[in-house]
Amino acid sequence: MDCKNAQTLIAGYLDQELDPVRSLEIEDHLHGCVACSQVYENHQVLSKGLRTGSIYFKAPTDLQKRIQRSMRQAAKAESPPRWLSWSWVRMAAPMAAAVIVLLALVPFLRGPSTEEMLTREVVSSHVRSLMANHLADVPSSDQHTVKPWFNGKVDFSPPVEDLANQGFPLVGGRLDYLDNRPVAALIYQRDKHVINVFIWPPTESSDPGIKRETRQGYHVFHWTRSGMTYWAVSDLEESQLQEFVQLLQNQSPATLSLP
Ligand SMILES: [Zn+2]
Numbered sequence: 001m002d003c004k005n006a007q008t009l010i011a012g013y014l015d016q017e018l019d020p021v022r023s024l025e026i027e028d029h030l031h032g033c034v035a036c037s038q039v040y041e042n043h044q045v046l047s048k049g050l051r052t053g054s055i056y057f058k059a060p061t062d063l064q065k066r067i068q069r070s071m072r073q074a075a076k077a078e079s080p081p082r083w084l085s086w087s088w089v090r091m092a093a094p095m096a097a098a099v100i101v102l103l104a105l106v107p108f109l110r111g112p113s114t115e116e117m118l119t120r121e122v123v124s125s126h127v128r129s130l131m132a133n134h135l136a137d138v139p140s141s142d143q144h145t146v147k148p149w150f151n152g153k154v155d156f157s158p159p160v161e162d163l164a165n166q167g168f169p170l171v172g173g174r175l176d177y178l179d180n181r182p183v184a185a186l187i188y189q190r191d192k193h194v195i196n197v198f199i200w201p202p203t204e205s206s207d208p209g210i211k212r213e214t215r216q217g218y219h220v221f222h223w224t225r226s227g228m229t230y231w232a233v234s235d236l237e238e239s240q241l242q243e244f245v246q247l248l249q250n251q252s253p254a255t256l257s258l259p
Pocket of ligand 1: 003006033037
C-alpha cells in the first residue's frame with residue numbers, strides 16, 4: 001500500500017469501517033511511514049475533539065446578536081407580504097367562499113322587483129273589487145260622467161274611453177290606491193268578465209312597450225302612453241284581453257293626435 005492509498009483510507013480505519021485485510025495493510029503502512037502516522041495522529045485529535053466537544057467554542061453574545069439580526073433582516077427581505085402569508089390565506093379562503101355564496105343568493109335575498117310588487121298589487125286590487133261588491137264608485141257607461149267624477153279625487157285627468165261598440169262596454173269608475181298613490185280605476189266588461197284598468201302618471205319614465213304577466217290565473221297587461229301608465233287585469237281569455245288593450249291603445253290621445 002502506498003501513502004496515497006493509505007491517507008485516503010485513514011478516516012475509514014479510524015472509524016473502524018474497513019474490512020480486516022485492509023485494516024492490517026493500513027497498520028503495516030503506518031508502522032513504517034512517518035508522514036502517514038502524522039496524518040493518522042491529526043485525524044485522531046480531530047475525531048476526539050469532535051466527540052468530546054473540546055473544540056466547541058461558544059460564540060460571544062455580541063456575535064450571536066449580530067448573526068440573529070442579519071438573519072431577521074434577510075428573512076424579512078425574502079418573505080412574501082404579510083397579507084399573502086399562509087395564515088392569511090387560511091383565513092381568507094373561507095371568507096371568499098362565503099362572499100361567493102352570498103353573491104349567488106343576492107337575487108333571492110333582494111326580494112321581488114318593483115314591477116313584480118306592482119303586478120301583485122294590481123291583481124289584489126282587481127280581486128278585492130270583485131269581492132267587496134264595490135266594483136264602481138261611479139257606476140256609469142257614459143265616459144262623460146265617469147271622467148269628470150275623478151276631478152278633485154286624483155291630481156290628473158284619466159283618459160276614459162267607451163268601447164261598447166267594440167264589445168267592451170264601460171261599467172264605471174272607482175278610486176283605488178296603487179304604487180303608494182291614489183289611482184283611477186276604470187271598469188269594463190266582456191260577457192261576464194270584468195276588466196279593471198288602472199291609470200296614473202308614473203313617477204319614473206318607463207318603457208312604453210306592452211308587458212304581460214299572468215298571476216293567480218289573472219292576465220295582466222301594462223304599458224305607458226301619453227304620460228300615463230296603464231295596467232289592465234282580468235280573468236278574460238288572454239287573446240281577448242290583448243284585443244281590448246290594443247283598442248285602448250288606439251283610442252288614447254297619442255294616436256288620436258297623429259295626422
Ligand atoms: Zn505513507
